[in-house]
Amino acid sequence: xxxxxxxxxxxxxxxxxxxxxxxxxxxxxxxxxxxxxxxxxxxxxxxxxxxxxxxxxxxxxxxxxxxxxxxxxxxxxxxxxxxxxxxxxxxxxxxxxxxxxxxxxxxxxxxxxxxxxxxxxxxxxxxxxxxxxxxxxxxxxxxxxxxxxxxxxxxxxxxxxxxxxxxxxxxxxxxxxxxxxxxxxxxxxxxxxxxxxxxxxxxxxxxxxxxxxxxxxxxxxxxxxxxxxxxxxxxxxxxxxxxxxxxxxxxxxxxxxxxxxxxx
Amino acid sequence: xxxxxxxxxxxxxxxxxxxxxxxxxxxxxxxxxxxxxxxxxxxxxxxxxxxxxxxxxxxxxxxxxxxxxxxxxxxxxxxxxxxxxxxxxxxxxxxxxxxxxxxxxxxxxxxxxxxxxxxxxxxxxxxxxxxxxxxxxxxxxxxxxxxxxxxxxxxxxxxxxxxxxxxxxxxxxxxxxxxxxxxxxxxxxxxxxxxxxxxxxxxxxxxxxxxxxxxxxxxxxxxxxxxxxxxxxxxxxxxxxxxxxxxxxxxxxxxxxxxxxxxx
DNA sequence: TGTGGACCCTCCCCCAGGGGGAGGGTCCAG
DNA sequence: CTGGACCCTCCCCCTGGGGGAGGGTCCACA
Numbered sequence: 001x002x003x004x005x006x007x008x009x010x011x012x013x014x015x016x017x018x019x020x021x022x023x024x025x026x027x028x029x030x031x032x033x034x035x036x037x038x039x040x041x042x043x044x045x046x047x048x049x050x051x052x053x054x055x056x057x058x059x060x061x062x063x064x065x066x067x068x069x070x071x072x073x074x075x076x077x078x079x080x081x082x083x084x085x086x087x088x089x090x091x092x093x094x095x096x097x098x099x100x101x102x103x104x105x106x107x108x109x110x111x112x113x114x115x116x117x118x119x120x121x122x123x124x125x126x127x128x129x130x131x132x133x134x135x136x137x138x139x140x141x142x143x144x145x146x147x148x149x150x151x152x153x154x155x156x157x158x159x160x161x162x163x164x165x166x167x168x169x170x171x172x173x174x175x176x177x178x179x180x181x182x183x184x185x186x187x188x189x190x191x192x193x194x195x196x197x198x199x200x201x202x203x204x205x206x207x208x209x210x211x212x213x214x215x216x217x218x219x220x221x222x223x224x225x226x227x228x229x230x231x232x233x234x235x236x237x238x239x240x241x242x243x244x245x246x247x248x249x250x251x252x253x254x255x256x257x258x259x260x261x262x263x264x
Numbered sequence: 265x266x267x268x269x270x271x272x273x274x275x276x277x278x279x280x281x282x283x284x285x286x287x288x289x290x291x292x293x294x295x296x297x298x299x300x301x302x303x304x305x306x307x308x309x310x311x312x313x314x315x316x317x318x319x320x321x322x323x324x325x326x327x328x329x330x331x332x333x334x335x336x337x338x339x340x341x342x343x344x345x346x347x348x349x350x351x352x353x354x355x356x357x358x359x360x361x362x363x364x365x366x367x368x369x370x371x372x373x374x375x376x377x378x379x380x381x382x383x384x385x386x387x388x389x390x391x392x393x394x395x396x397x398x399x400x401x402x403x404x405x406x407x408x409x410x411x412x413x414x415x416x417x418x419x420x421x422x423x424x425x426x427x428x429x430x431x432x433x434x435x436x437x438x439x440x441x442x443x444x445x446x447x448x449x450x451x452x453x454x455x456x457x458x459x460x461x462x463x464x465x466x467x468x469x470x471x472x473x474x475x476x477x478x479x480x481x482x483x484x485x486x487x488x489x490x491x492x493x494x495x496x497x498x499x500x501x502x503x504x505x506x507x508x509x510x511x512x513x514x515x516x517x518x519x520x521x522x523x524x525x526x527x528x
Numbered sequence: 529t530g531t532g533g534a535c536c537c538t539c540c541c542c543c544a545g546g547g548g549g550a551g552g553g554t555c556c557a558g
Numbered sequence: 559c560t561g562g563a564c565c566c567t568c569c570c571c572c573t574g575g576g577g578g579a580g581g582g583t584c585c586a587c588a
Contacts, residue, residue, distance in 0.1 A: 002489060003584095005434075005535065009495060010485030012433040012478050015536085016576070024574095036583060037537050043489050046482040051369050053478070057362040062574075078370060088359060095352060098321040105315050106342060169276040170269075172547090214276050214317070218310040221274030225266060225307050231273060267555095269564065279565085280547070288545095300554060301566050326545075436576090 001031060007041040011049040018049075026066050027052060060084050097211030104212060113216065115204045115223045120196075120236075120257070125161075126152050126186060127179035127194035134172045137164075141178060144190065148180045151191040155182045161238040163196070166231075175234070199233065201257035205240070209249040216256060224260055233259040265295060271305040275313040282313075290330050291316060324348050361475030368476060377480065379487045380467045384460075384500075384521070389425075390416050390450060391443035391458035398436045401428075405442060408454065412444045415455040419446045425502040427460070430495075439498070463497065465521035469504070473513040480520060488524055497523040 008015045021027040022039060027049055029039035048069065055065045064084065071077045128144040145160060158181035168174030177194065185193035202224050206216040217235075224231060238255040246252065272279045285291040286303060291313055293303035312333065319329045328348065335341045392408040409424060422445040432438030441458065449457035466488050470480040481499075488495060502519040510516065 003535075006489075006494070008434050009430050010482060010489075012481065014434055014436070014576085017574085019537090020575070038583075039536085043486040046486055047369065047479075050479055050482055051366070054362050054366040054369060056574085058359060058366070074370070081366065081370065085363060088363075092356070095322060098318050099349060099352075102315070102318040102322070102345065105311065105318060106338070106345065166273050170272050170278055172278070215311075215314055217276065218274060218314050222307040222310055225270075225274075230270070267564075278547090281545085283566090284546070302554075303565085320545090 001040040001042060004029075004039045004041065007045070007049070010046055011053065013049055013053060021052065021062075024062055024066070026062060026069065055081075055084075058084060058088060094211075097209065100209075101212035101215065105215060113204050113219045113223070115202055115220060117260075118201050118203050118257070120199050120201050122195055122198040123181070124185060124193055124195045125179040125181045126191055127177050128190045128192075129175060129177040129194070130190075131173065131175050134168055134174075137168070137176060140176065144178045147189055148178065148191055151186045151188050152180045152182045155184065155186075157181045157183055159238055159240050160242075161236060163234045163236050165234045177234075196236075199236075199257075199259040200261060201236065202227075202229065202260045203255060203257045206254040206256055207250075208252060210252070210254065213254065213256070220256060220258055224258060229260040229262055231258050232261055235259075265304040265306060268293075268303045268305065271309070271313070274310055275317065277313055277317060285313075285316065285326075288326055288330070290326060290333065319345075319348075322348060322352060358475075361473065364473075365476035365479065369479060377468050377483045377487070379484060381524075382465050382467050382521070384463050384465050386459055386462040387445070388449060388457055388459050389443040389445045390455055391441050392454045392456075393439060393441040393458070394454075395437065395439050398432055398438075401432070401440060404440065408442045411453055412442065412455055415450045415452050416444045416446045419448065419450075421445045421447055423502055423504050424506075425500060427498045427500050429498045441498075460500075463500075463521075463523040464525060465500065466491075466493065466524045467519060467521045470518040470520055471514075472516060474516070474518065477518065477520070484520060484522055488522060493524040493526055495522050496525050499523075 002010070004015050004018055007013075008018060011018075013021075018027065018041075019039070022029060027045065030042040030045060031040040032038070033040070051069065052065055055068065056062075060068075064080075068077055068080050071080060126148060128148055130140060130144070132140050141162070148160070160178065160180050162179070163175075163177040165174030165176065168176065179194065179196070185191075187193065202220060204216060204220050204223075206213050221231070236257040236259070238257070240253040240255055242252055242254070243249075266274070268279050268282055271277075272282060275282075277285075282291065282305075283303070286293060291309065294306040294309060295304040296302070297304070315333065316329055319332065320326075324332075328344070332341055332344050335344060390412060392412055394404060394408070396404050405426065412424070424442065424444050426443070427439075427441040429438030429440070432440065443458065443460070449455075451457065466484060468480060468484050468487075470477050485495070500521040500523070502521070504517040504519055506516055506518070507513075
């Protein structure tokens with residue numbers, strides 16, 4: 001039996017942290033003296049403490065650490081760990097995108113964006129929609145688009161698009177709709193016909209990776225304000241050239257349309 | 265002038281976050297109505313908001329974001345940003361190390377470590393010492409070792425070593441001492457002669473990268489406890505084979521000695 | 529058999545960087 | 559002029575810890 005201080009020295013976890021892990025039922029001392037409350041640990045608990053330490057270094061939330069530790073089957077366990085490793089990779093690519101985008105922001109490009117005011121008529125498309133959280137958009141988009149492609153196939157009459165509720169950005173959760181234009185929208189699985197309403201759009205084109213698109217949003221927003229207009233309704237993106245067409249991100253083109261109305 | 269809601273839609277920052285940035289003097293509205301407290305932003309503030317957003321995505325603390333924003337000179341500014349990018353890289357390598365170490369932990373190696381009990385006599389060495397935080401050890405070590413190498417030169421009579429106070433791991437701050445054995449310790453700069461006290465050591469050898477050394481610590485600790493001993497004093501590491509000798513981490517060998525005394 | 533110091537306990541407050549919600553004032557179009 | 563959207567402040571919540579107060583416990587040495 002080891003006192004908490006001894007165990008701390010052996011695992012390089014602070015006494016405070018060990019007490020917290022006890023409280024959170026992550027690493028319970030082998031023995032707790034009922035009279036004094038003293039915690040006593042056993043040597044066998046050292047590897048467990050080190051696994052916790054490693055997972056915490058990977059910023060795995062304590063609740064997930066707990067779940068991993070309670071999973072007896074090593075196969076399932078490594079699946080859980082692999083999930084977090086994927087999360088780390090996603091975070092890494094997000095970081096890379098932020099870095100490049102930051103560079104773009106800090107070396108200000110004086111080239112002003114071109115904005116076109118366009119009256120878009122209503123039209124019917126094949127769509128998949130859902131209310132989801134901001135963090136899940138990317139994964140959801142991939143699945144929805146795959147389902148759409150399978151359902152529409154060669155009947156596609158134009159580039160795919162997506163509409164995004166403003167609440168998605170303001171509150172982190174909102175309605176998202178992805179669509180493929182087609183003359184006869186099918187109805188299979190999540191795919192169904194949707195009529196995109198007519199709208200007055202302020203339209204510009206974002207060139208390059210989709211990360212950093214919010215800079216273009218900002219420029220578009222500035223244009224809208226300067227032209228005495230106000231935004232109304234979900235933003236519309238049309239993927240003119242995307243990863244499905246060209247692998248080089250520099251060639252991608254995303255049309256961004258913001259429904260506006262004149263303020264006078 | 266834009267209301268906070270409009271500005272939120274244009275920057276994809278939540279209203280709450282914008283208010284917080286105002287409170288923290290990071291992004292102050294262009295106009296604040298004295299009577300109502302309403303915040304009004306200008307279009308020119310959109311790029312600033314996006315820079316903040318980018319930096320936050322890189323986990324730059326708000327205080328540092330503030331410092332960056334208040335730096336007018338773009339050269340100095342990009343230096344500050346570059347510092348954070350270096351921090352990101354360091355974090356990335358730390359993450360990689362944790363991943364490999366985690367794999368090692370989850371695929372338990374049944375090979376037990378070999379521990380030797382050794383009486384180490386006192387000896388005089390050339391050393392550099394300091395009380396520092398756990399996070400700074402790596403950087404400090406590099407500098408101290410460079411100074412030692414310069415001072416001792418060819419007079420080296422054995423592999424370098426380092427002693428680490430337990431408080432470094434328990435409280436995140438403690439005394440660290442790195443040394444080079446030499447017959448005539450010089451006295452220049454931070455380098456001075458130190459007598460390492462005699463001690464009874466439980467010694468084992470850690471093979472491979474220094475990350476993951478705490479697993480070896482754990483095994484050594486378990487051995488110490490199982491052999492009815494207790495640890496006393498700072499841990500001693502001796503870098504038998506290190507990055508200065510061989511570039512392949514798999515060949516590195518670190519001797520770890522924990523001062524012990526018999527309990528019974 | 530003390531006793532002093534190291535060790536341990538609980539409890540409360542602090543940090544960043546937000547989110548949720550209550551309670552109430554303001555703006556503006558119909 | 560009124561209703562609903564919008565805005566305000568204030569307080570508590572989250573995670574994963576750290577600092578410190580106030581007090582009990584263990585144990586080696588005298």
